[in-house]
Amino acid sequence: MHHRYVHSVVVVLVTLALVSAPVGTAAAQSDGSSGASTDRVELADRAETEAWLDETMARQLEEHRIPGAAVVVLSDGEVVLAKGYGYADLASRRPVDADETIFSVGSTGKLVTWTAVMQGVEDGRLELDRDVDDYLIDSAVTVPDTYEDPVTLRHLGTHSAGFEDTFAGMVADDPSEIRSMEAILAEHQPARVRPPGQFVAYSNYGTALAGHALAEQSDASFAELVDDRIFTPLAMDDTTYAQPLPARLESRRAVGYTYQNGAYRAHDPVIWTLPPEGGSLRTTATDMGQFALAHLNEGAYGSERILEPETVREMHRRQFTKSEAVPELNGMGYGFIEMDRNDETIVGHWGDTPRFKSLLALYPERDTGLFVVYNSPGGAPARFELLQAFTDRYYPRSDEPVVEPPDGAGERARELAGDYRSLTVSESSWERILGVMTRTYTVGATDGGYLTTSRVGAGTQTWVERRPGVYEEVGGSELLVFQFDEDGRATHLFRHAFGPATYERVPWYERLTVLQTVVGAGVVAFLSVLLLWLGGPVWRRWRGGAVPSDRERAARWLLGTVSLLWLGVLVVFLLAWVNFNAEIASPSLALRAGTVLRWVALAGTVGAVAVAGFAWRDGLWTRWARLHYSVVTALAVLFAWQLSLVGILPL
Incomplete structure (x- = not known):
């Protein structure tokens, strides 16, 4: 986890910049071959695939400052290549081995949850379109009846249930603090903020709720069910939800790193509390390869079967279409995210923890799969670069990219300019600041008719119009798609490469530029008050002047106190954002104090408004x-x- 305190709020920008910054140190490689036959010719041939992957991974580890990674390539029901690159532990110089090294895979582990849910559907314990509350009769967890339509397992599996985003309860400081799924889900129930089935908005809580519903209809815990019905038949012997890790696995655990001030810094493992959410899943690259093989082989792995063929096809098939007008836009399978590129059908999932980044991609029509996991934040962009490079190499794009904007593109582009925020944000807590600041795309228009998009922590991308409302990345194949209301105004934005998200256009007063301007002006104003507050007596002693009355002095003290309070509140919550995981696991004294001080500052502000009125009426100063x-x-x-708009002051 992050440390609770840092020397400066500037760390926010430094941390975000690390994700994509280039590096200049080479990473070592180690062979973790799984023993696949070397005379098979797959994806050109094994030797060619390995040579290309060696070159690609060496470049990625260097450019993205990643100590280590593991990759598995699958084709025609077999492992073509399973290999480790770089280091699992820099201190001991222990190399990554695809067969041995234990990684955290984050939300890629959600695919295990959805596979288990579909097993429950197959054996009759669950139904996809039934009210999920029907499975929670004996549980303390209930879904509020905010809307007429109930939340179903189909909604949960397509991330369209309509929950606000929340992280509370997902992490802990120590494994001994982990409570039952029922207790955590009941205590940290997110609000339903939109009707189910309306939009896709990724939900960790929704996945955990589905796992809880399965467990409630079974005679075993969720972890026991998955171990018995998925890990054992697939021979995933090095895969576990256990925290801390069993001793036999702990010695093989990959250490998570961040790159700071020219050096790698090791971090302790994050303690996750909800197995179905996926964060606590630890595994090897080859174990994940075996899970992928079962899905590529329509549920079968050797003589074992975990799902029926039709069930697997149903999971991979599109279950939620984000735009009826743009059917080529990626949507959602059941638990699987559509990741089509180059007109190739690709389904899978990616996973994020603070230090580990993973990706599992299946090409069902090609009987091909790719899994990769990294032990540094630089893996976030690296995994998608690898996916695109792999697809370009073996399944290249057939059509020509768009280069020039068509007639009228400039005017249409200007109509689309604005900020679009992900629906995956908190609506009721300070956690909202994370979504507002990092999940907002600012769309701009150039004089030449191109669109630009920018986001905190990411570079600017340029887009060219394919047809009205559909844009293609210049120099790439990514799509940007807009949805319009009956008046022809853009209301939502979708990204082709990011299936489980919807971005809603925000009003002008919620744009990031407005936020930055107001907060920046406020900081300057508050500092000016403190300067006058503290320097006034010195100035009067030096230059002379009338001594303020008690009333004038009280008024100045009020505004000075308000200024100090608002500056303190801002710093506290910016630091909470920087140390997000630690604050979610156990709120610091500073954060708890900040939640009180914000109301004191607001009360003081109301008082200052009244005093300002009296000052003009009575001619003070x-x-x-x-x-x-x-x-x-x-x-x-x-x-x-x-x-209040970013959740720091919930009004």
């Missing part, structure tokens, strides 16, 4: 002093308003 007091007070009101 000079005209310029009254104007300064009023401007700062107005900015304090705007400051509080903007903090």
